[in-house]
Amino acid sequence: MKILLEExxxxxxxxxxxxxxxxxxxxxxxxxYTSITVDTDKSIEDFLRVYIQETIRTQREGASFLTFLKLxxxxxxxxxxxxxxxxxxxxxxxxxxxxxxxxIDSQYDLVLTDPSTGSGVLLAKYxxxxxxxxxxxxxxxxxxxxxxxxxxxxxxxxxxxxxxxxTFLQRVKNLLFYGITxxxxxxxxxxxxxVFCEKYFEGGCDIIxxxxxxxxxxxxxxxxxxxxxxxxxxxxxxxxxQCKEAQPLPSDLEEFVQSAGEHxxxxxxxxxxxxALPRDIADAIASVFAKMPQKVIWRHxxxxxxxxxxxxxIVDWMSQKDLLGHPQVKVFVAHGGTNGLQEAIYxxxxxxxxxxxxxxxxxxxxxxxxxxxxxxxxxxxxxHSFEQGIKEVLHQDSYRQNMQRLSRLHRxxxxxxxxxxxxxxxxxxxxxxxxxxxxxxYKMPWYSYYNFDVLLFMLTAVTLLLLSPFAVIRFLCCRxxxxxxxxxxxxxxxxx
Numbered sequence: 001m002k003i004l005l006e007e008x009x010x011x012x013x014x015x016x017x018x019x020x021x022x023x024x025x026x027x028x029x030x031x032x033y034t035s036i037t038v039d040t041d042k043s044i045e046d047f048l049r050v051y052i053q054e055t056i057r058t059q060r061e062g063a064s065f066l067t068f069l070k071l072x073x074x075x076x077x078x079x080x081x082x083x084x085x086x087x088x089x090x091x092x093x094x095x096x097x098x099x100x101x102x103x104i105d106s107q108y109d110l111v112l113t114d115p116s117t118g119s120g121v122l123l124a125k126y127x128x129x130x131x132x133x134x135x136x137x138x139x140x141x142x143x144x145x146x147x148x149x150x151x152x153x154x155x156x157x158x159x160x161x162x163x164x165x166x167t168f169l170q171r172v173k174n175l176l177f178y179g180i181t182x183x184x185x186x187x188x189x190x191x192x193x194x195v196f197c198e199k200y201f202e203g204g205c206d207i208i209x210x211x212x213x214x215x216x217x218x219x220x221x222x223x224x225x226x227x228x229x230x231x232x233x234x235x236x237x238x239x240x241x242q243c244k245e246a247q248p249l250p251s252d253l254e255e256f257v258q259s260a261g262e263h264x265x266x267x268x269x270x271x272x273x274x275x276a277l278p279r280d281i282a283d284a285i286a287s288v289f290a291k292m293p294q295k296v297i298w299r300h301x302x303x304x305x306x307x308x309x310x311x312x313x314i315v316d317w318m319s320q321k322d323l324l325g326h327p328q329v330k331v332f333v334a335h336g337g338t339n340g341l342q343e344a345i346y347x348x349x350x351x352x353x354x355x356x357x358x359x360x361x362x363x364x365x366x367x368x369x370x371x372x373x374x375x376x377x378x379x380x381x382x383x384h385s386f387e388q389g390i391k392e393v394l395h396q397d398s399y400r401q402n403m404q405r406l407s408r409l410h411r412x413x414x415x416x417x418x419x420x421x422x423x424x425x426x427x428x429x430x431x432x433x434x435x436x437x438x439x440x441x442y443k444m445p446w447y448s449y450y451n452f453d454v455l456l457f458m459l460t461a462v463t464l465l466l467l468s469p470f471a472v473i474r475f476l477c478c479r480x481x482x483x484x485x486x487x488x489x490x491x492x493x494x495x496x
Contacts, residue, residue, distance in 0.1 A: 001114060001134055003242045004218075005032050007422055016106070018123070020089055036099070038089050051078040055357045056278065059378045072180065080188045083139065086117040087196050094126060094200055103127060109429040110215075115139065118193050118207045121214070126200060130433040131214040132425055136221060136338055137359065138211055139193075140185035145178075146208050146442070147217065149230045152178055156227070161361055163369050164227040212442040215434040216424045220338060222417075224409045225345060225366055234437035236424050240410055241417035242339060243346035246325020253297075256313060257328045260295035266390070267323050268333035269299040269340065270356065283307045284383040288390065294330065297323065324349050330400075331393050336360030341367060348407035350399035352389050354378060372403035 005015055015033035019026040020040050028035050051074060058070055093099055110130040113120020116137045124131040135143050141158045144150055156162035157177040162170050185208065193207040215234065222239035249257065257265050266289070270277070277285070282305045289296045290309025300314050308314070320340065323329055324347040334340050336355045341363050344351050351373035353364035367373030376389050393399045415423075428434055447453050 001112075002032075003418075004112070004134060004421060004425075007418055008425065009033070011422065011426075016108070018093070018120075038092050040085070040089055040092065048078070048082070051075075052357060056378065059356070076184060076188060079184070080192070083118065083189050083192050086119045087122075087192050090119040090122050091196065093123065100126075110425070112425065115143065115211055115214075118210075121207065121210045122193070122196060125205065125210055130428045132216045132218060132428055133211070133214050134218050134220070136219065139189050139207055141181045143211070143217065143219070144229060144231070144235075145181070146212055147235065147439075148232045151230075154227075155229050156362070157181060158359055158362060161365060163365065164229075209442060213438065215428050215438070218421050218424065220342075222410070224406055225342065227366070232437075232439060234434055236420055238417040238421045240342040240346050241421050242321075243343055243417075244321065246322045246347070247319070249319065249322055249326065256295060256297075257323075257326060260328055263293040263295070264330035265323075265326070265328045266292070266294050266296045266331045266333060266394075267298075267318070267320070267329055268296065269318065269320060270335040270354070271337050271340070277302070279303060279305075281378075281381050284381065285386055286312065288383055288387040291387075292390070294394075321347075331390065333390070334364075336364040338363055345372075345403065345406050345410050348400070348404040350393050350403045352376065352393045354381060367403075370402055370406060371398055372406055373399070 005017070009015060009032045016036060017026060017030075017033045018036045018038065019028070021037050022040055026035070028037060054074060055071060058067060058074070093103075104127065108127070108129055110132055111120055111124035111127070112132045112134060113124070115121055115133045115135050116139065118139055121131065121133075133143070137143065137158070138146065144155075145157075152174050153171055154164045154166065156164065156166070157174055158181070160174050160177040162174055166174060190206060190208070194204070197205040197207075217232075217235045218241075219235050219237050220239055220241070222237040225239055248254065268285075279302075282300065282302065284307075286305035286309065287307035289298070289312045290307060292311065294311070296309075296312040297318055298312055298314055299316070299318050299320075301316055304314060321343050324332060324343050329347075329349055331352055332340070332344050332349045333352045333354070334344065336353045337360060341351065345367075351364070351367055353360070353367070353373055353375045354377075355361035355364050355375065356378060361375070364373055364375045368375050374389055374393050376385055424434075441449060
């Protein structure tokens with residue numbers, strides 16, 4: 001989100017960011033924006049850390065049905081708590097009459113929010129402002145599923161670990177995962193938002209309808225990365241919008257990179273949420289790196305691995321975009337976050353992926369399916385598997401060639417993704433929304449959307465049409481029998 005704010009600020013827009021007092025990542029003071037802080041004593045990040053560590057521990061037990069059930073239960077419990085906190089925060093805003101008056105008096109042009117939480121969506125509805133979504137995931141899964149036709153026969157559900165080419169059994173699995181998504185929204189998350197809607201909006205509402213009513217969806221993906229699928233006119237694909245050409249490295253880091261010579265450099269980062277891998281896995285990875293001729297730059301904040309080699313530099317933070325754009329970098333060892341993979345595509349660096357949680361496996365699968373990356377499950381990571389994987393991605397030319405092909409496709413666009421994003425944000429400002437790009441289909445009842453009422457009418461009409469000759473024949477036959485009976489009765493009467 002910060003990257004979008006930087007560009008909007010550079011183009012002269014005035015920005016206000018609403019943040020929780022416990023937020024780890026959003027500074028209260030910034031030259032980009034004015035901040036409004038919502039006081040809260042609960043931090044989502046705190047129990048998110050606990051969930052991540054528990055997920056890593058559970059995954060190491062290996063794949064099994066019981067492991068799947070535990071991970072699913074923990075995930076559903078975690079997101080239910082998270083959404084309850086987000087609704088609590090937006091309630092604090094609405095209950096603060098001075099804050100609401102200030103927000104109304106400021107006469108904002110629109111609300112820009114990430115709909116993985118519903119807070120910004122609810123605020124836009126309350127303030128009656130146009131809504132632009134910076135989106136990949138919504139409150140329950142992939143945003144496409146509530147917006148565009150999404151046939152489960154070839155569109156994989158988040159968490160299913162499937163591609164767009166499914167066997168019969170895989171389609172069964174995909175349907176079951178979709179059922180989990182529906183259960184999550186209908187029985188866990190939806191009711192949390194329904195309580196808020198019933199209290200503050202006349203006639204009530206539901207979070208899915210509010211999402212469907214958004215003016216523009218700035219979708220952080222594209223069809224170089226994602227599988228092709230139906231979409232809608234108000235969905236603007238901005239995958240890789242944060243990518244830029246690499247800047248020069250600090251002199252000491254440049255010297256280290258250049259010292260690798262013809263062997264090149266491997267970089268490794270598992271994102272900001274995971275400080276460190278379990279000690280034995282970190283030691284196994286470090287021992288593999290130590291044996292390799294390449295130099296290694298590893299973002300690692302846990303205990304220093306005991307088997308660390310002289311060719312490996314441990315850092316708390318690294319300029320990932322600038323390193324990925326350096327010609328010496330040969331492989332990116334990553335957890336599979338969307339931003340990192342989009343940057344790897346932009347710079348054409350193949351990926352060895354170790355997915356940990358959320359959408360990471362599904363993201364990496366899209367690269368593996370295109371021959372630009374390889375996945376090692378966390379439960380399978382050891383010295384042998386990691387060495388085999390890193391050497392395969394390093395030495396098989398197909399990985400780099402396929403990733404560079406994706407890079408060329410990504411860059412070959414009529415308008416840069418960031419320019420598209422800013423254009424459509426300003427478009428909504430100029431026109432006070434973009435209602436003409438929204439489908440009204442979501443306002444239809446489900447039986448009308450799928451034409452069940454029409455099918456029932458036609459089936460009834462055809463049935464009546466087919467049965468009418470039989471009814472006429474039966475009527476005539478019955479009448480004939482009645483006439484014969486009457487004649488017989490009259491004959492008997494005469495005889496008497």
